[in-house]
Amino acid sequence: MARRASPEINAGSMADIAFLLLIFFLVTTTMDVDSGITRRLPPPALDDVDDVPVKDRNVLKVLINSHDRLLIDGKPGNVSMLKAKVIDFMAIHHNDDSYPEFTIKYIKELGLEMEMSKGIISLKNDRGTSYEMYIAVQNELASAFHSMKDELSLRLYGLKFDQLINKDETKAINKAVPVRVSEAEPEDIGGK
Secondary structure: OOOOOOOOOOHHHHHHHHHHHHHHHHHHOOOOOOOOOOOOOOOOOOOOOOOOOOOHHHEEEEEEOOOOOEEEOOEEEOHHHHHHHHHHHHOOOOOOOOOOOEEEEEEOOOOEEEEEEOOEEEEEEEOOOOHHHHHHHHHHHHHHHHHHHHHHHHHHHOOOHHHOOOHHHHHHHHHHOOOOEEEOOOEOOOOO
16 A cells, blocks of 8 residues: 655645735734823932922922821821812911921012912832832822912913813922922832
8 A cells, every 4th residue: 555645734824824924913002101200300410419408388298108197297197188288288378387487489470479389299219118108198299289270270270280181281280389399319218
């Protein structure tokens, strides 16, 4: 009996098909892009710049330890109360020395003078702070400043800050309500 030759499979076209499938999946797959915290960083400090003295009453200290516990101005607090505390701290309180000082600045884009708080939010966290807690605190801080911008925008233009179309109006609100958050490098605050 004679053996029959088995037909060969053309492997060249298989490589082409695999390559086309690979390209198809690369083109059609969506990549999840992590969005970070939107914050404009200050320019790098010059070496010969001295520290600017800031009065203690002008600083709201927010500390997060390695156990995700929050201290707001030396008192235990939680994330849910942080937004209200920041809004209250940054508001103008005439004749009350327990709140930050304020200054009167002329905002060119508004064409008027505004009272502006000299308050600064100082954020410091422990190296052991969880990412979730850090982001929750950052979100509350951002939400507080956004609420203050919304309030001023509604008062001046009748629209929320995100609804403003005119760039000069947006610039004016950003100048009148600057985001003043000072963030220190993490340390071992609460131990391990």
